[in-house]
Amino acid sequence: MQAFTTLNGLVCPLDRANVDTDAIIPKQFLKSIKRSGFGPNLFDEWRYLDHGEPGMDNSVRPLNPEFVLNFPRYKGAQVLLARENFGCGSSREHAPWALEDYGFRAVIAPSFADIFFNNCYKNGVLPIVLPAEVVDKLFAATAGNEGYKLMIDLAAQTVSTPDGQSYAFDITEHRKHCMLNGLDEIGLTLAHADKIKAFEDQRRQQQPWLFA
Amino acid sequence: MTAQTLYDKLWQSHVVHQESDGTALLYIDRHLIHEVTSPQAFEGLKLAGRKPWRISSIVATADHNTPTTDWDKGILDPVSKQQVDTLDANIREVGSLAYFPFKDKGQGIVHVVGPEQGATLPGMTVVCGDSHTSTHGAFACLAHGIGTSEVEHVLATQTLVAKKSKAMLVKVEGELPVGVTAKDIALAVIGKIGTAGGTGYAIEFGGSAIRSLSMEGRMTLCNMAIEAGARAGMVAVDEKTIDYVKGRPFAPKADQFEAAAAYWRTLVSDEGAVFDEVVELDAAAIVPQVTWGTSPEMVVGIDAAVPNPAAESNSVKRGSIERALSYMGLAADTPISDIPLDIVFIGSCTNSRIEDLREAAAIAKGYKKANSVKAVLVVPGSGLVKAQAESEGLHKVFIEAGFEWREPGCSMCLAMNADRLNPGERCASTSNRNFEGRQGQGGRTHLVSPAMAAAAAIKGHFVDVRDWQFNA
Numbered sequence: 073m074q075a076f077t078t079l080n081g082l083v084c085p086l087d088r089a090n091v092d093t094d095a096i097i098p099k100q101f102l103k104s105i106k107r108s109g110f111g112p113n114l115f116d117e118w119r120y121l122d123h124g125e126p127g128m129d130n131s132v133r134p135l136n137p138e139f140v141l142n143f144p145r146y147k148g149a150q151v152l153l154a155r156e157n158f159g160c161g162s163s164r165e166h167a168p169w170a171l172e173d174y175g176f177r178a179v180i181a182p183s184f185a186d187i188f189f190n191n192c193y194k195n196g197v198l199p200i201v202l203p204a205e206v207v208d209k210l211f212a213a214t215a216g217n218e219g220y221k222l223m224i225d226l227a228a229q230t231v232s233t234p235d236g237q238s239y240a241f242d243i244t245e246h247r248k249h250c251m252l253n254g255l256d257e258i259g260l261t262l263a264h265a266d267k268i269k270a271f272e273d274q275r276r277q278q279q280p281w282l283f284a
Numbered sequence: 285m286t287a288q289t290l291y292d293k294l295w296q297s298h299v300v301h302q303e304s305d306g307t308a309l310l311y312i313d314r315h316l317i318h319e320v321t322s323p324q325a326f327e328g329l330k331l332a333g334r335k336p337w338r339i340s341s342i343v344a345t346a347d348h349n350t351p352t353t354d355w356d357k358g359i360l361d362p363v364s365k366q367q368v369d370t371l372d373a374n375i376r377e378v379g380s381l382a383y384f385p386f387k388d389k390g391q392g393i394v395h396v397v398g399p400e401q402g403a404t405l406p407g408m409t410v411v412c413g414d415s416h417t418s419t420h421g422a423f424a425c426l427a428h429g430i431g432t433s434e435v436e437h438v439l440a441t442q443t444l445v446a447k448k449s450k451a452m453l454v455k456v457e458g459e460l461p462v463g464v465t466a467k468d469i470a471l472a473v474i475g476k477i478g479t480a481g482g483t484g485y486a487i488e489f490g491g492s493a494i495r496s497l498s499m500e501g502r503m504t505l506c507n508m509a510i511e512a513g514a515r516a517g518m519v520a521v522d523e524k525t526i527d528y529v530k531g532r533p534f535a536p537k538a539d540q541f542e543a544a545a546a547y548w549r550t551l552v553s554d555e556g557a558v559f560d561e562v563v564e565l566d567a568a569a570i571v572p573q574v575t576w577g578t579s580p581e582m583v584v585g586i587d588a589a590v591p592n593p594a595a596e597s598n599s600v601k602r603g604s605i606e607r608a609l610s611y612m613g614l615a616a617d618t619p620i621s622d623i624p625l626d627i628v629f630i631g632s633c634t635n636s637r638i639e640d641l642r643e644a645a646a647i648a649k650g651y652k653k654a655n656s657v658k659a660v661l662v663v664p665g666s667g668l669v670k671a672q673a674e675s676e677g678l679h680k681v682f683i684e685a686g687f688e689w690r691e692p693g694c695s696m697c698l699a700m701n702a703d704r705l706n707p708g709e710r711c712a713s714t715s716n717r718n719f720e721g722r723q724g725q726g727g728r729t730h731l732v733s734p735a736m737a738a739a740a741a742i743k744g745h746f747v748d749v750r751d752w753q754f755n756a
Contacts, residue, residue, distance in 0.1 A: 087603075088603075088604070088607070089600050089601070089604055090479055090480070090579050090581075090604065092579075092717075092719045094698075094717070094719045094720070094721060094722050095719065095720060095721070098721055098725070099698050099699060099700045099722075100700070102320050102321075102348075102700065103320075103349065103361075103363040103364055103366075103367050103700065104363075104367075105323035105324065105327070105366065105367055105370050106324065107324045107327075107328075107432075117720065117721045117725055123725050126363055127363070155600060156480060156600075157479060157480035157483065157513065160479055160480070160513065161415065161510075161717060161719060162414075162415050162698075162717075163321070163413060163414055163415040163417075163429035163430060163431055164320075164321065164431075165321070165324075165413075165431035165432040165433060168431075183480055183483060184483075185480070185483060185513060186449075186483055186484065186513070186514075186515045187415055187428075187429050187430070187431065187510075187515060190430075190431065190434075191431035191433065191434075194431060194433035194434070195433070244305045244306070244307055244447065245303070245304070245305040245307075246303055246305055246307035246445070247307075256332075257433075257437060257445060258332070258334070258436065258437050258440045258441060261309060261437065261440075261441045261443060261445065262440070262441060264300065264301050264309060265441075267300055267301050267309075268300050268301075268309070268311070268337075268441060268442060268443055271300045271311055272311065272338070272442065275311065279407070279544070279547065280540060281405070281535075281536035281537075281540045281541075281543075281544050282313050282405070282408065283340060284340075284534070284536070284537075
């Protein structure tokens with residue numbers, strides 16, 4: 073996993089609540105058996121005017137000029153600014169894979185759905201919860217200032233605006249440690265293999281029917 | 285000892301290790317696997333040179349991509365076929381407790397297969413790379429969806445890195461009116477607390493109306509906990525739970541069953557256990573529910589009308605309503621019973637079990653589908669459900685009504701196979717998500733119970749099943 077330390081990234085605003093993972097990456101692209109290559113189909117149904125299918129040459133498909141990701145001013149955005157309950161619905165990890173493959177390294181929203189929130193950390197995409205009134209301000213600032221960037225510092229747990237405002241966000245120590253160092257979580261867990269084995273042995277004795 | 289919730293008990297009995305920040309390693313008893321969210325996990329495992337920790341925890345089946353017609357022709361879409369073939373190769377290579385491949389008589393939707401095989405047992409932790417894993421909470425399991433990285437983590441370590449959620453009790457007291465089902469309770473709960481109302485919580489469903497539900501009804505309810513934002517939903521063990529499990533292929537055998545059942549009976553919230561949040565509903569006041577928008581929280585009763593955005597003061601919410609009405613092709617204030625349907629889908633991990641099919645067949649018996657309805661798909665949840673329905677003659681009722689009797693799978697719930705809506709088509713669906721494009725790009729979904737879906741198929745528009753004239 074890519075480490076995340078600091079990011080000074082262009083912000084793209086997606087002004088809708090309850091954006092679900094079906095919208096982030098539609099089901100037809102879930103047939104892939106790979107982890108990469110989902111970026112061109114991020115928000116496929118909103119982003120293109122035709123119907124997308126796997127294997128299409130996306131560079132020649134008609135873009136929806138009204139969809140924010142297609143606005144020239146947001147080209148190269150690395151921070152997605154979103155509304156409540158971002159990432160709800162399906163557990164598909166293809167959603168953070170698509171965001172990451174497109175180039176987003178952070179998503180800021182007043183709230184996230186639990187599974188999506190968790191999946192982001194496994195892929196070097198930092199989900200940041202900020203209060204709704206702060207997110208409102210950031211939407212206004214992004215709309216009003218072309219090239220608007222936010223500075224994210226994971227070690228300090230802050231999001232800073234160009235005019236010097238700084239907002240703190242929460243993250244568990246475990247997730248922070250993994251993100252900052254780009255760690256393989258399985259490797260960390262296997263350091264506790266003896267404990268897992270002992271737990272399992274005890275469980276096998278107490279509830280043998282679970283191990284039939 | 286302090287009184288514990290069911291969730292406290294399930295959590296505590298699976299903690300292998302805990303960090304000072306509360307991050308825990310939870311032991312995983314059952315790992316359900318399907319073809320869509322597992323190939324990258326198996327690949328990752330192989331690339332790292334790791335082996336699965338305990339293959340006897342794995343139960344696998346192909347469901348999302350499998351066709352529901354012409355099984356003799358195999359899977360025609362080469363991309364879908366590759367994914368199903370990849371699952372096949374992975375499971376055959378690493379092994380499993382049970383595998384129900386495409387066309388096997390036990391094949392079906394993973395959340396139907398687990399319980400019917402007795403592979404879902406009370407007190408287990410159950411995970412799957414699928415958000416509707418919450419279904420298994422009906423058996424007092426801690427069951428929830430995980431991402432593909434976590435699928436790999438569970439394969440490699442038999443644990444999950446997790447943090448304890450808050451506990452919510454959704455208490456539904458009283459008696460459900462005739463014609464009102466577990467699906468209507470689920471939608472009414474989501475309508476009340478919203479699709480993010482359960483975010484950060486594990487929900488326990490309790491109260492006399494929940495106790496009265498069958499195990500299948502409880503599965504329907506827990507299945508949709510995720511649509512209320514809660515990764516896990518659960519119901520305490522009672523004798524219905526134990527009776528349901530008894531005698532199933534992977535349930536404990538005679539010599540162990542009583543010991544198991546004695547433990548399972550402890551899987552209830554203690555008297556006086558404290559929940560972080562309690563939500564109460566009156567069962568008697570619930571009417572058959574119909575969603576009108578593009579989020580499951582956009583739901584009203586059959587006796588109501590499509591809302592008017594002008595009445596909403598919050599601008600973000602007003603925008604959501606306007607966008608939903610535009611996508612759904614609905615005018616504000618339209619009575620729900622005036623909405624005409626093109627397609628009806630009866631199936632999905634929410635509502636494809638035998639009781640769901642009986643409920644739909646009871647409505648359809650002696651009727652024909654409306655001419656204006658182009659197709660009515662009835663997709664059983666598994667091969668075993670299909671066989672049971674056929675032994676009861678339900679398939680004949682459907683076929684005589686002009687419905688299509690299909691092979692099992694996820695089908696039009698998410699339209700990964702050939703079963704999908706065309707742009708602009710309007711569907712009454714017993715599935716769980718009415719998101720934009722969920723059942724096919726541009727398709728319009730209204731979520732309802734199996735009875736409401738069957739009645740809409742007959743009449744061509746939504747009707748109140750509480751007034752239905754049943755044929756004997």
